[in-house]
Amino acid sequence: MASVLEIKDLHVSVEGKEILKGVTLNVKTGEIHSIMGPNGSGKSTLALALMGHPKYEVTQGEILFKGQNIVELEPNERARLGLFLAFQYPLEIQGVPLGRFLWAAKKALMGQSQADGQPDKKADAKALSEFRKQLQEKMKLLKMDESFAQRYLNVGFSGGEKKRAEIVQMHILKPEIAILDETDSGLDIDSVKIVAEAVNQLRGPDFGALVITHYQRILNFLKPDYVHVMIDGRIVRSGDESLVHELEAKGYDWLIHETKAKAVR
């Protein structure tokens, strides 16, 4: 049975200001959804609220994942349910090598708490060596040098390297539903292709994604099943891939006018 992320009439405020004004959307495993929209329309707010950033306050509506309301859950509890967010601006963590971090995260997701990621049990040794191999493969897939596993998490990574590292993390942690927040921004065309191919590789009955983007180019590779347009904190139009081309041809203005017209009425 497919897992479903159900967003129902979601209102979200940041520091008292309402950004999302009633978003309703269902994302199932096996589906790729895309959300497009102009700057400031609330796309990233949606991504961060879904993952549970403490600054983003849900004031109305609910988020159900696998039938459970997750609004009150901590981000790590959401992650353990199978949710993942590829950050628009991945954070830098000094002194924590990417590989060690991912091993700790993987173990945390498997229910073993050990934040330093140091192997200290023999039972770990086998799992660890498998993990290392897997990490190497995934880095190859994203065309990242192996040495990145030893480098501190995102520290000194270029913009594009950070984004690709997010997708490596996604591959290792294997979420059921992934939210990609402008993963394609700041990537050159080759990198966009690499990232899109890596996402496509996960595509299947056990994986769904919500891809937030400004641009159609990543969607040309991803071919989303559903496309939504968000304007001023609401989804104003949903359709299939053809909507991408319509937006490409016409821009957002016509939708903005339409939205305003509706609001006046």
Place this chain on the structure above:
Amino acid sequence: MAKRIEEVRHLGEKKRPVEKEQAVYDRDYSRYAFSYPTDKYKYVLKPGLSREVIEEISAIKGEPTWMRAFRLQAYEIFLKKPMPTWGGDLSAINFDTITYYATPTDKSARSWDDVPEEVKKTFDRLGIPEAERKFLAGVGAQYDSEVLYHSIREDLKKKGVIFLSMDEGLKEYPELVKEYLGTVIPPTDNKFAALNSAVWSGGSFIYVPPGVQVEIPLQAYFRINAPQMGQFERTLIIADEGSRVHYIEGCTAPIYSKESLHAAVVELIAKRGAHLRYTTLQNWSNDVYNLVTKRAVAYEDATVEWVDANIGSRLTMKYPSVYMLGKGARADILSVAFAGRGQHQDTGGKAIHAAPYTTSTIVSKSVSKDGGRATYRGHLVVAKGAHHAKSNVRCDALLLDEYSRSDTYPYIEIDEDQVTIGHEATVGKVGDDQIFYLMSRGLSESEALSMIVLGFMEPFTKTLPMEYAIEFNRLIQLEMEGSVG
């Protein structure tokens, strides 16, 4: 031209709302916190300090007259010196309630089988015999006043490496001890160095002959067991020309909620071309006053590295120093401190450039949390004539909440023109976004915070042998548990 820079900064002095005083002793250290009764001890001197106490210690040890005289002279100096007031709060120390000498036995064993049962149990629980088998070249284990076990690998012994307790060192190599003891840190240096000189007991005596490379570490383990104990070990390490040695010490104590005092003196001598590293993992319980004087002299082309980590104690005042006396000498001081609730870690380092082409680096990293206070106190001196000296000082502080505090007192005195000096200080806070990022990958809030703190400490951890790195990380995690939410 003389330059003097004094830059003082204080951060995070916001007063914490009413809190439980009891919490000072709240740390759960079941792995370390056990203790045994002292009723079977061979010696427990009555609390308090006097000439008689010092004479008794000296008599128990059967020392040569010159050492007895050294102690008594130091005692006079101790009496004359006022309590230092420039650093942490020492007002709770009562010299009359401290026990200055106590030991379950006066025999030092060469085999764990010969160690008294409860002492052995202690060191077993702390994993010392296991560590010795696995990765150490030699071990010394001090329990209250005396070193009750020590050993050194046969091959090193054959090469002439000496690793003894200081008391045995005095018995077996009196000339060496007499020649060097108190030359790096005389009793007149400060009140607690004087106190140590008067009542010292235990500690390590190490001599590494010219050219001998001791590739794996020698370790000493210091354990306070008795309540309101004073531990005054005295360590002297001589690395002869072109030799290399790495010494590690660890310290723990059970919690008594009464003040204990640890006032050690450590003197290092690195002769021409020698390489000496001294690593400390200090994890005293939160009722120990840890007032330690550590100093090294480095001769031509010698390198001294102090790697000093302070996690425990109520108050630590410790500033490992290196006097670079020979051309091309090098000093590396890495000091990390963790100040939790009720703790004050007043630490740092001193580098004295007294010869040309000398190089020093001082790196200090501190974490303060739950109202803890971390102070960096540094002293960098480039003397006239120490041309082409190079020094780099860096202190990074991490504040985990607004009630904790970080102070920086970097004193720099330069009396030479041709020098290269770098100084950098940062104060950071853990960002909500960093925590959120790590949590979004499955880590709990305290795991995320631990990971950030451990990452901050990484420059220190990576200098440790793996077993110690794991232990250190575990200690930090213990500190971080329950710190949020």
